[in-house]
Amino acid sequence: MTAELPPGLALQKVDERIMTLNVGPQHPGSGHMRIVVQIDGDYIVACDPDPGYVHRGEEKMAEYRNYITNIPHLERPVIHDSCNVLYPYVLGVEELLGIEVPERAKYVRVIASELNRCIYIMYWLAIYGIFLGHSTMFMWPAGDRELLIDLMEKMTGARVTHAHFVPGGVRNDLPPNFEDVCLRQVNYFEKRIKEYAAVFYDNPILISRTRDTGILSRQDAIRLGTTGSVLRASGVDYDLRKKEPYDVYDELDIHTNVMKEGDSYARSRIPWLDMIESCKIIKQALQKMPKSGSVRVKLKPNPKGKNETVYKRVESGRGSLGCYVVSDSKPEPYRVKLSVPSFRNLIALPYLLKGEKLGNMPSVYWSLNYWPVEADR
């Protein structure tokens, strides 16, 4: 026996002052994951996020189903953001099959995608409230989210898992009178979320809890490969809807919200600003949408893809979400790979938590806009 051990098996020196805490997987403040935290008194000296508890093999499952039957299960990783999760896959398959999408369907997709972004962010905001110990901040977003869920139910027939996007458009046309209802509800929703600023974001205790904690500098944010609201909170103007427009986003006027601080407060405020921006996008799309026309191209039964690969990405509620589809001229894809924003943002967690206080752990962790189920796929 040699004394040399592989790095992972090397024995660690035990320090009497250091206590190891397993935050999760059965812990109210972890989600479906574990964070192994080592604390010295109230300070975190090391943090090791351990995802993988809800791995469901979505990518492997996609290899045994054809392009259409893949739709319902590929949206499972983030059911609250199901339209956006499905978006890159659908865009990729359309390119593989060589389909041109009708103009009206593109607008319907944009509306559904923005509504879904709001639904996801409201849920995220509710959990953020719980993590800060603010129960009203949980109840209000969870209640106002119902408005948009009802709207999506009217549009797609399902409350959460819509399976609405299909290669070639969307599954069903909008119901009659949808535009008026949507405009009314979105206007009310916009008014309502602006009230949140007074109650939550201007709350002095919330500001003192989150300001100057877990600061991610601009360089680090780029170096660690973070994306979405985390990247924009660190001062990088990066939004795929503007940088790589897909569908009809290039015809809409989109403003990207950027904050320079890079702390938890900025990371928690950017999604809220995104929601206000989403409301504006929805209103523009409702105005510019063709009033009639087909929303779906008729596909051949069991379509076969070209023998090539595509990579498409969209801006989801958490950041850029990519889908890599490899086709070998069969009805089933050879490989489907989801490149998820949650996992990229999680990489920043050990860097942010080092040296922080234990009380900051939940707020920093959840401000990373991380969804455990999506990271495990």
Place this chain on the structure above:
Amino acid sequence: MSVIAPNFKLSEFIKSLLDNAFWGVLLMVLVGIPAVMMVLFFIEMPVINGELLTPFLALTWLADPSRILPVVHAFMATDMFRVMAFPGFGFAALLAAGTIFVERKMLAKLQLRVGPFYCGKIEGILQLMGDGLKLISKEIIIPAKADKPLFWAAPVIFVGAAAAFVALIPVAPGWVVADVDLGLLGVFAVIGFFPIITILSAWSANSKFPFIGGIRALFQMVSFEIPLILSLLGVVILTGTLNLSEIAASQSSFPWIVFLPIGAIVFFITMLAELERIPFDLPEAESEIVAGWLTELSGMMYGLVQLGTYLKLYAFAALFVVLFLGGWNGPMIVPPFPAEILTDGIVMGPITAKIPGLPLFTQEMLNGTLWFVLKTVGVIFFILLPRGVFPRIRIDMLLNLGWTKLIGLAFVNIFIALGLLYAGVLGPGGLQ
């Protein structure tokens, strides 16, 4: 909003009341009266005034006010009544139960939801009873590595300490369980005992999250005790006594909050911290350390700690009322007892019921209790309110607040009290 609870309907409300009354009467007839009869049947009855006391006679006596009222009077004069029922445990537990109900419903209204609704049919009024039954019926699980005697004892001692706190509170003139001359010192002693129980429970659980929670509780309670005691010294300087009844009686014309608002504010904030209420609920911070020092407690052990917590909440609110809001003092709003009932009796058609021994409580006592309860409920409302508005604060911010700001303000309060005393505004020869 898709799910809305049914609206309040008067007819259903009356129907539910009748339902409950029906079951009450049925249970009393089928179970209560036979049980009393059986007990009376097996007891060997004494001979009183030459006649044998039969069960029938005993029940007749129970219904005869001229015989039962003296017994009630005698019982109300005992210490047992004071400890168990009126100024003591029963009264406090009733107010604590009301507090939990109001907290749930008020928080629900604040958060645009309904709150407890179905249990008890009337606005979820029996929810607390359901919770209690659930906690009693649950299994008590003790960690294998726990120090069992201490772990068992801690919740019981916690309730005991809270009850000791309640015993020191004067509710109405003369109505206090323990009327001691050093009452305020007793209060300080009881408050100083809580962190010991907390750390005892947390350490004996031998688990990581309770340990961190216990240490946090220790930090918080010990560092907030100093401003708490200092903020009350102003009142002691002005009144010159530590007896809580005398402090309450001294505020017959002005409550001390008029002269010592800073002390009242400091005491209120420290009170929130001592009670571990939001925004100072760090020892039970859910998202960080599960449930803090309560993590390993299960079943009725948890229930006992909750009972103790709400008794403590009532006692702190009552202490605030006694020290700063004038205790039982207030305008006389209870009407005097009608004297003709004593002389003429109650005339109900052909029957005239003569009831000697009334009234059970004096007018002053009823009025004092009414004002005391009104003020206490008001203070409890303001203790509950921050829960809907604030997130939790961090331990370093908490300690910073306690050691730098609150202690300084408490000293300012003491100087104000001394100034008032030496300027002759208050104290002997002054306004009061």
